[in-house]
Amino acid sequence: MVKLQNIGKTYNNKNVIISNLNLEIEEGQFVVFVGPSGCGKTTTLKMINRLIEPTSGSIFIQGKDITKVNPVFLRRNIGYVIQQIGLFPNMTIGQNVEVVPKLLGWSAEKRLQRTKDLLEMVDMDPSEYINRYPSELSGGQQQRVGVLRALAAEPPLILMDEPFGALDPITRETLQDEIKKLQQKLNKTVIFVTHDMDEALKLADLIVIMKDGEIVQAAHPEKILSEPADDFVSEFIGKHRLNFSFDIETVADVMRPHPVTVTKDKGIAQSLALMKSKGVNNLIVVDREGILEGIVRIEEIKKCGHNGNIINDLLCRDVPTVKTTSNAKETFDLLINNKLDSIVAVDDHNKVCGLVTKTSIVKALAEVVWKGDSDE
Numbered sequence: 146m147v148k149l150q151n152i153g154k155t156y157n158n159k160n161v162i163i164s165n166l167n168l169e170i171e172e173g174q175f176v177v178f179v180g181p182s183g184c185g186k187t188t189t190l191k192m193i194n195r196l197i198e199p200t201s202g203s204i205f206i207q208g209k210d211i212t213k214v215n216p217v218f219l220r221r222n223i224g225y226v227i228q229q230i231g232l233f234p235n236m237t238i239g240q241n242v243e244v245v246p247k248l249l250g251w252s253a254e255k256r257l258q259r260t261k262d263l264l265e266m267v268d269m270d271p272s273e274y275i276n277r278y279p280s281e282l283s284g285g286q287q288q289r290v291g292v293l294r295a296l297a298a299e300p301p302l303i304l305m306d307e308p309f310g311a312l313d314p315i316t317r318e319t320l321q322d323e324i325k326k327l328q329q330k331l332n333k334t335v336i337f338v339t340h341d342m343d344e345a346l347k348l349a350d351l352i353v354i355m356k357d358g359e360i361v362q363a364a365h366p367e368k369i370l371s372e373p374a375d376d377f378v379s380e381f382i383g384k385h386r387l388n389f390s391f392d393i394e395t396v397a398d399v400m401r402p403h404p405v406t407v408t409k410d411k412g413i414a415q416s417l418a419l420m421k422s423k424g425v426n427n428l429i430v431v432d433r434e435g436i437l438e439g440i441v442r443i444e445e446i447k448k449c450g451h452n453g454n455i456i457n458d459l460l461c462r463d464v465p466t467v468k469t470t471s472n473a474k475e476t477f478d479l480l481i482n483n484k485l486d487s488i489v490a491v492d493d494h495n496k497v498c499g500l501v502t503k504t505s506i507v508k509a510l511a512e513v514v515w516k517g518d519s520d521e
């Protein structure tokens with residue numbers, strides 16, 4: 146989709162801002178350039194829509210050398226969102242969103258429909274907002290409109306330069322969620338610049354870490370976290386650094402304690418109500434001493450109805466179990482290899498102690514991996 150080939154940018158024949166940048170971006174990827182201030186992110190982005198011309202190298206978009214494309218036409222086909230919003234203050238929201246479609250000669254009807262669709266996509270009621278002026282909107286709403294304007298003409302590529310940098314943290318989170326959803330829904334290629342690693346990790350399929358005009362590492366977020374290319378990257382990842390000193394060994398470390406249990410004399414309607422209130426799909430059935438009897442699943446209940454029966458009638462006694470002292474990794478394999486929803490964890494007397502699910506394991510791992518990360 147976008148190919149940067151040996152790109153260099155030098156000012157006044159001496160200030161090397163970008164040196165020999167190479168990168169290939171695939172269609173539909175969400176690529177985030179991240180790096181400290183002054184490392185050349187904005188410069189790189191602006192070379193892609195020819196607001197800045199490289200000193201050396203070539204840029205191809207959809208296989209075409211962009212120096213062969215009229216920059217004005219080029220920019221009409223590339224969405225661009227910057228931090229300083231840049232809505233036209235004397236135009237309504239509708240007119241702002243329609244700027245590029247209008248330049249492209251879309252009919253008034255088609256433009257209006259598109260604007261309405263876009264506003265609805267971000268939960269801004271068109272009838273309420275379309276005729277308002279930017280000054281009548283909050284900062285977050287204005288930036289949302291800035292994003293919609295960039296999307297309006299359905300460009301295959303969108304460039305975003307710290308678009309949410311000036312917003313408060315909550316609005317920023319919301320807009321991050323929205324842009325990610327829009328990008329996936331519309332299958333756009335996005336190149337996004339930020340100096341915020343949190344933002345990069347949240348949004349990117351491909352993170353490009355830059356330093357002093359060079360790419361230090363370009364990889365999937367997972368890879369960046371698990372195999373940072375050098376000390377600079379490790380440092381930059383900071384609090385997200387993986388901590389491999391696990392103290393997860395046994396089932397007790399990964400199970401959810403206190404699972405929802407019932408005794409087998411419970412009525413079915415009552416059990417169903419319990420499932421609903423606890424948000425679970427099955428109940429572990431135990432005797433008075435808490436010893437495992439079996440499990441009852443919501444599908445069984447649905448199949449058989451619940452006319453005055455007790456759950457004993459629907460009890461499934463063939464329940465996968467493990468001991469709380471069993472090996473956590475082996476239990477995980479058991480869960481995955483047998484495609485089980487859950488495994489009941491019991492003690493030596495078959496007393497129910499917990500429930501192992503994929504979620505309970507992920508939670509336990511997350512706590513270990515990110516321990517000490519108290520959101521500083």
Ligand SMILES: Nc1ncnc2c1ncn2[C@@H]1O[C@H](COP(=O)(O)OP(=O)(O)O)[C@@H](O)[C@H]1O
Binds near residue numbers: 160180185186188189
């Ligand atoms: N027109 C210019 N002339 C000379 N140097 C510039 C010019 N524009 C940007 N720079 C320098 O290029 C470097 C990279 O800038 P920029 O791409 O804006 O960084 P970033 O977006 O990563 O913060 C900075 O050191 C900046 O001072």
Ligand SMILES: [Mg+2]
Binds near residue numbers: 186187188
């Ligand atoms: Mg910048």
